Amino acid sequence: MAHLAIIGPGAIGCTMLGWLGRSPAHRVFACARTPFETVTLETPDGVLESRPTVLTVPADAPVVDWVLVATKTYDTAGAAEWLRRLTGPRTHVAILQNGVEHLARFAGIVAPGMLLPVVVDCPAERIAPGRVRQRGPGRMTVPDSEVGRAFVALFAGTPLEGLTTSDWRSVAWRKLCLNAAGAVNALTLQPARIAHDEAVANLMRAIVREAILVGRREGATLDDALTETVIASYRSAPPDAINSLHADRLAGRPMEIDARNGVIVRFGRQQRISTPVNETVVTLLNAIASPAKV
Numbered sequence: 001m002a003h004l005a006i007i008g009p010g011a012i013g014c015t016m017l018g019w020l021g022r023s024p025a026h027r028v029f030a031c032a033r034t035p036f037e038t039v040t041l042e043t044p045d046g047v048l049e050s051r052p053t054v055l056t057v058p059a060d061a062p063v064v065d066w067v068l069v070a071t072k073t074y075d076t077a078g079a080a081e082w083l084r085r086l087t088g089p090r091t092h093v094a095i096l097q098n099g100v101e102h103l104a105r106f107a108g109i110v111a112p113g114m115l116l117p118v119v120v121d122c123p124a125e126r127i128a129p130g131r132v133r134q135r136g137p138g139r140m141t142v143p144d145s146e147v148g149r150a151f152v153a154l155f156a157g158t159p160l161e162g163l164t165t166s167d168w169r170s171v172a173w174r175k176l177c178l179n180a181a182g183a184v185n186a187l188t189l190q191p192a193r194i195a196h197d198e199a200v201a202n203l204m205r206a207i208v209r210e211a212i213l214v215g216r217r218e219g220a221t222l223d224d225a226l227t228e229t230v231i232a233s234y235r236s237a238p239p240d241a242i243n244s245l246h247a248d249r250l251a252g253r254p255m256e257i258d259a260r261n262g263v264i265v266r267f268g269r270q271q272r273i274s275t276p277v278n279e280t281v282v283t284l285l286n287a288i289a290s291p292a293k294v
């Protein structure tokens with residue numbers, strides 16, 4: 001039996017808990033900041049309920065075979081406290097976050113050989129502690145390696161799809177292009193439906209075009225057609241779907257501004273590629289997050 005710990009039982013963490021917690025092959029621990037007892041996962045095909053072992057104090061955590069980190073990128077310091085207790089020499093640590101800097105973010109926290117970066121495609125919304133709505137199918141993409149294949153095997157018997165790829169960098173940049181455009185939803189406080197407004201779609205296109213230029217210079221293979229793929233993805237989402245950056249703004253939490261748009265500006269500066277649209281987005285979101293005090 002594999003022992004699994006999921007740090008950050010929010011939208012993605014509870015989706016993992018809901019599905020992995022059903023398998024008799026796993027013993028699953030939820031490492032939570034806010035306590036809850038039951039995971040209620042509303043999936044497109046019905047509601048799953050489970051009662052994982054919920055830990056709220058890192059000192060109580062056992063060493064496990066797998067840790068799945070599903071906190072926001074800005075909560076890495078909190079995740080690190082758990083990782084110190086959960087990891088032993090044979091533990092693997094999968095990072096289920098957005099952005100393209102999974103490995104850099106956890107360098108110095110766990111040994112690089114233990115880390116597995118994961119691109120998560122799974123629209124999910126947090127409703128309350130332990131209660132999440134999974135709004136569509138879930139897919140996790142990892143590098144093709146022995147550890148990557150072992151990660152994929154954890155999801156056997158669940159509808160969550162695990163995929164390996166020999167070009168993880170490109171998959172991560174494609175997802176970043178999608179997420180970067182989602183800043184417009186957080187700025188306007190409008191869900192996915194706003195992408196049907198052609199002027200707004202043009203702004204999203206401009207954000208994605210900059211990300212494509214920067215991502216290519218970082219070594220990712222990104223087609224020009226990705227711009228339209230991103231717009232089509234927002235337009236085909238449920239009109240009221242709320243992305244996780246928008247959800248953070250609505251809840252008054254910090255936002256993953258730097259991991260999703262700031263990264264395009266930072267890498268762009270290093271490569272001498274100008275990214276004025278992402279820079280504007282970052283300036284506005286930062287001003288919303290920390291209004292100037294005079």
Ligand SMILES: NC(=O)C1=CN([C@@H]2O[C@H](COP(=O)(O)OP(=O)(O)OC[C@H]3O[C@@H](n4cnc5c(N)ncnc54)[C@H](OP(=O)(O)O)[C@@H]3O)[C@@H](O)[C@H]2O)C=CC1
Nearest residue numbers: 008009010011012032033034071075078097098123124244
């Ligand atoms: N939601 C989505 O559809 C998708 C999200 N992603 C990415 O996945 C990652 C997770 O996002 P998402 O699930 O939406 O985030 P959520 O905000 O829904 O969940 C994050 C969870 O982490 C918990 N947490 C924060 N600090 C700690 C800590 N120190 N110890 C334990 N738990 C902690 C939070 O606790 P508390 O309840 O106290 O706030 C919360 O439950 C992000 O990088 C996001 O961009 C990727 C694909 C889709």
Ligand SMILES: CC(C)(CO)C(=O)C(=O)O
Nearest residue numbers: 121122123178243244245
């Ligand atoms: C693209 C989307 C909306 C769901 O996969 C996402 O990644 C997020 O909400 O952060």
